[in-house]
Amino acid sequence: xxxxFGYGTLVLTFILALYSIFASLFxxxxxxxxxxxxxxxxxxxxxxxxxxxxxxxxxxxxxxxFNVKFVYEVTNRAMPLYLKLTxxxxxxxxxxxxxxWLMSAFATAVTLRKWDRDREFLPWxxxxxxxxxxxxxxxxLFFENPFETFWQTFDGKIVPALIAPARSIPFTAPDGxxxxxxxxxxxxxxxxxxxYLGFVSFxxxxxxxxxxxxxxxxxxxxxRITRRWALWAWLFLSLGLVLGGRWAYDVxxxxxxxxxxxxxxxxxxxxxxxxxxxxxxxxxxxxxxxKHWNMILIVLTYALVIFGTFLTRSGVLSSVHxxxxxxxxxxxxxxxxxxxxxxxxxxxxxWADLKSEAQMTSMLSREALFLLNNLLFMGIxxxxxxxxxxxxxxxxxxxxxxxxxxxxxxRATGPLFAxxxxxxxxxxxxxxGHSTWKTLGRAIWKPLTVALLFTxxxxxxxxxxxxxxxxxxxxxxxxxxxxxxxxxxxxxxxRAARARSRAxxxxxxxxxxxxxxxxxxRYGGYTIHLxxxxxxxxxxxxxxxQTETQRTMKIGESIEIAGYTIRYDSLAQFEHTDGRWVTxxxxxxxRGGEFLGTLAPRYDMYPDGQPMTIPGVRSTIQDDLYVLLVxxxxxxxxxxxxxxxxxxxxxxxxxxxxxxxxxxxxxAWPEADxxxxxxxxxxxxxxxxxxx
Amino acid sequence: MSPSPRIKFVLGGLLILAxxxxxxxxxxxxxxxxxxxxxxxNDKASSMVGRDVRVSGAIVGDSITYDPNTLELKFTxxxxxxxxxxxxxxxxxxxxxxxxxxxxxxxxxQVVYVGVKPDLMRNEAQAIMTGKMGADGVFHADELxxxxxxxxxxxxxEQAQ
Numbered sequence: 001x002x003x004x005f006g007y008g009t010l011v012l013t014f015i016l017a018l019y020s021i022f023a024s025l026f027x028x029x030x031x032x033x034x035x036x037x038x039x040x041x042x043x044x045x046x047x048x049x050x051x052x053x054x055x056x057x058x059x060x061x062x063x064x065x066f067n068v069k070f071v072y073e074v075t076n077r078a079m080p081l082y083l084k085l086t087x088x089x090x091x092x093x094x095x096x097x098x099x100x101w102l103m104s105a106f107a108t109a110v111t112l113r114k115w116d117r118d119r120e121f122l123p124w125x126x127x128x129x130x131x132x133x134x135x136x137x138x139x140x141l142f143f144e145n146p147f148e149t150f151w152q153t154f155d156g157k158i159v160p161a162l163i164a165p166a167r168s169i170p171f172t173a174p175d176g177x178x179x180x181x182x183x184x185x186x187x188x189x190x191x192x193x194x195x196y197l198g199f200v201s202f203x204x205x206x207x208x209x210x211x212x213x214x215x216x217x218x219x220x221x222x223x224r225i226t227r228r229w230a231l232w233a234w235l236f237l238s239l240g241l242v243l244g245g246r247w248a249y250d251v252x253x254x255x256x257x258x259x260x261x262x263x264x265x266x267x268x269x270x271x272x273x274x275x276x277x278x279x280x281x282x283x284x285x286x287x288x289x290x291k292h293w294n295m296i297l298i299v300l301t302y303a304l305v306i307f308g309t310f311l312t313r314s315g316v317l318s319s320v321h322x323x324x325x326x327x328x329x330x331x332x333x334x335x336x337x338x339x340x341x342x343x344x345x346x347x348x349x350x351w352a353d354l355k356s357e358a359q360m361t362s363m364l365s366r367e368a369l370f371l372l373n374n375l376l377f378m379g380i381x382x383x384x385x386x387x388x389x390x391x392x393x394x395x396x397x398x399x400x401x402x403x404x405x406x407x408x409x410x411r412a413t414g415p416l417f418a419x420x421x422x423x424x425x426x427x428x429x430x431x432x433g434h435s436t437w438k439t440l441g442r443a444i445w446k447p448l449t450v451a452l453l454f455t456x457x458x459x460x461x462x463x464x465x466x467x468x469x470x471x472x473x474x475x476x477x478x479x480x481x482x483x484x485x486x487x488x489x490x491x492x493x494x495r496a497a498r499a500r501s502r503a504x505x506x507x508x509x510x511x512x513x514x515x516x517x518x519x520x521x522r523y524g525g526y527t528i529h530l531x532x533x534x535x536x537x538x539x540x541x542x543x544x545x546q547t548e549t550q551r552t553m554k555i556g557e558s559i560e561i562a563g564y565t566i567r568y569d570s571l572a573q574f575e576h577t578d579g580r581w582v583t584x585x586x587x588x589x590x591r592g593g594e595f596l597g598t599l600a601p602r603y604d605m606y607p608d609g610q611p612m613t614i615p616g617v618r619s620t621i622q623d624d625l626y627v628l629l630v631x632x633x634x635x636x637x638x639x640x641x642x643x644x645x646x647x648x649x650x651x652x653x654x655x656x657x658x659x660x661x662x663x664x665x666x667x668a669w670p671e672a673d674x675x676x677x678x679x680x681x682x683x684x685x686x687x688x689x690x691x692x
Numbered sequence: 693m694s695p696s697p698r699i700k701f702v703l704g705g706l707l708i709l710a711x712x713x714x715x716x717x718x719x720x721x722x723x724x725x726x727x728x729x730x731x732x733x734n735d736k737a738s739s740m741v742g743r744d745v746r747v748s749g750a751i752v753g754d755s756i757t758y759d760p761n762t763l764e765l766k767f768t769x770x771x772x773x774x775x776x777x778x779x780x781x782x783x784x785x786x787x788x789x790x791x792x793x794x795x796x797x798x799x800x801x802q803v804v805y806v807g808v809k810p811d812l813m814r815n816e817a818q819a820i821m822t823g824k825m826g827a828d829g830v831f832h833a834d835e836l837x838x839x840x841x842x843x844x845x846x847x848x849x850e851q852a853q
């Protein structure tokens with residue numbers, strides 16, 4: 001009953017979305033506000049309806065109705081409640097519904113705002129949101145129906161279908177397949193919703209961009225309206241990517257966090273264009289420049305969001321994550337093609353209207369550096385896109401598939417990322433308009449000197465201890481740019497807070513707090529940069545200085561790595577309450593004879609035959625000691641194989657990510673009331689940073 | 693815009709474009725690997741010796757042996773077509789993998805891998821291996837990836853009783 005109800009509400013919502021599109025079009029071209037209003041209301045109705053659809057599916061999942069194919073695929077009796085709830089996005093059909101539901105939620109939220117100043121945008125925002133929603137609902141309705149049920153035909157076959165096939169009766173399986181245990185990690189539960197939130201949120205700025213193009217209101221109004229949407233979208237996307245990396249590190253047992261898998265890249269590409277967009281719009285707001293860029297970037301982001309969803313669904317590329325192939329591939333491809341072509345056509349139509357309001361004269365000016373920022377991000381995007389497309393291209397052209405792996409991405413994007421980190425350090429000190437090396441030099445020489453000192457110290461340390469490392473020179477460059485940017489960013493904080501504390505006679509830290517509160521965007525941004533720099537530190541550590549070793553040991557024996565000694569103490573085997581068979585080893589960690597603690601790497605075998613290797617990890621600020629109990633068939637508590645990774649500096653990656661997220665929250669928070677102008681502090685030395 | 697600054701910007705942009713193109717091409721050349729099926733690799737075996745390639749195949753469960761002392765994992769993979777359309781018509785990836793393993797006349801490849809045995813390793817799993825073909829006809833894998841099983845084609849439940 002619930003399955004039919006769910007399906008019914010889905011069909012109804014689909015029709016409503018189609019109505020919204022046509023009513024908006026009609027209302028816009030006939031200049032009839034009532035039709036537009038009707039479209040807006042019907043779009044708002046999609047949210048409660050889709051909530052009913054989703055609630056039906058969740059009910060079926062939670063009650064374990066194994067007559068429904070999707071419920072059979074992603075749940076089983078043994079799963080706890082919270083996992084049954086989150087299995088909504090544990091499979092293709094459910095996650096497509098989840099996408100639609102999120103889209104309806106955001107579209108409704110947008111239509112609830114005050115539209116007085118921007119009436120002409122409304123119909124187009126409704127159209128774009130409804131088209132996107134209708135597409136995803138269409139996929140559910142025509143290709144991947146979450147409400148399909150099983151039927152047993154007269155000849156004993158079991159068939160999934162929406163409507164009963166001839167001469168068949170409903171069939172309910174005794175139990176479901178259940179979610180892959182690898183997905184039962186907190187990170188894996190939040191990671192898909194975070195990514196989808198990011199993806200779906202980016203549709204809103206895109207909708208406004210299209211509205212701006214169609215209506216000819218190509219000033220920065222659309223950017224100002226969607227500024228916070230874009231920032232929140234970016235926050236969720238970033239969080240989703242970081243969580244995916246953390247999950248991989250915790251549970252996949254290969255000592256890494258990012259494999260340059262096509263599906264990882266699929267989610268990374270919209271992040272790249274989205275980050276460029278977030279920065280580039282500031283230049284349009286402040287100087288009326290880079291207008292074409294902003295349109296291109298948001299159109300690209302939308303296309304990449306849909307493309308990202310497409311890559312994980314169509315099985316076009318073989319990757320560890322790829323969802324099973326199905327017929328929805330061509331639909332995605334067509335949708336992306338059509339929307340991209342229409343967007344570009346609109347852009348070309350309005351090209352002249354997007355003329356810059358000012359000129360870029362100096363290559364070292366802030367606006368020029370932001371242009372460079374766009375170019376670097378696009379460069380990385382092109383590299384990623386190339387790497388992902390290359391196997392398909394090579395197959396088309398040469399007949400055999402040629403792939404590229406992590407070495408390609410690392411080699412090609414490494415220099416670009418390093419340039420970006422350096423740019424993060426230089427750009428905040430740049431001035432608008434006329435700039436020379438001299439003016440920039442004056443602004444930067446103090447933090448630059450400190451950074452050079454740190455780099456010299458790091459280089460000395462590296463030459464003494466890691467002279468044989470094949471990445472030595474790259475790590476020195478990497479540390480160099482990290483130190484420059486860290487010093488510049490901290491210097492900016494310090495300089496402004498000191499000036500303010502002097503002018504206001506405030507305590508330094510209070511001044512810092514008030515400063516950040518008054519200009520959340522800038523100081524939130526600086527905090528994010530600081531977070532990125534720390535993440536870069538962690539990445540350099542683990543990518544260039546990771547070491548590993550493996551050994552099969554008897555109880556009492558030890559394995560050594562990076563100055564640590566790991567002694568195999570004991571092994572225990574037992575059955576866990578959820579039915580899995582756990583093999584758990586205990587090892588003791590020593591360094592220089594000093595006992596540091598015990599770790600418990602383990603190997604779980606789930607009832608369905610799915611094994612999982614969980615490392616024992618000792619995390620400190622300077623490194624991770626990552627110990628794996630290698631799985632093997634057969635029980636032998638006397639001898640066990642271990643693999644150990646030493647990951648220097650890796651926790652800076654996670655710490656940096658936390659600071660990064662914190663900074664984004666600061667930047668996204670609504671602005672506090674500005675203080676009276678008379679009390680604004682002016683810094684005596686160096687270039688003033690961009691005026692607000 | 694006066695000509696001088698414009699030229700500067702255009703040149704700068706071209707420079708970056710050139711840098712990116714250079715990075716892409718040099719990295720592709722350095723790291724591109726053929727992605728072959730078992731049959732393709734066996735056909736080209738002699739010319740592939742010592743070259744970095746990527747191969748995919750269906751794991752034959754019975755053939756999996758693992759020596760925990762040396763961490764040497766040996767197994768055989770059966771040929772699976774690389775053509776997605778063909779996989780579709782044959783009934784989906786799970787069915788194709790199953791067919792590959794039970795068909796005795798299917799092309800096979802012996803693989804050797806030293807390291808941690810992956811959790812997803814089992815009969816009929818799809819393995820994607822990167823490594824070099826040895827002169828002895830055995831594939832020496834440096835990297836072993838296994839496909840995430842939840843995402844296999846709609847599995848139909850077994851009939852009850």
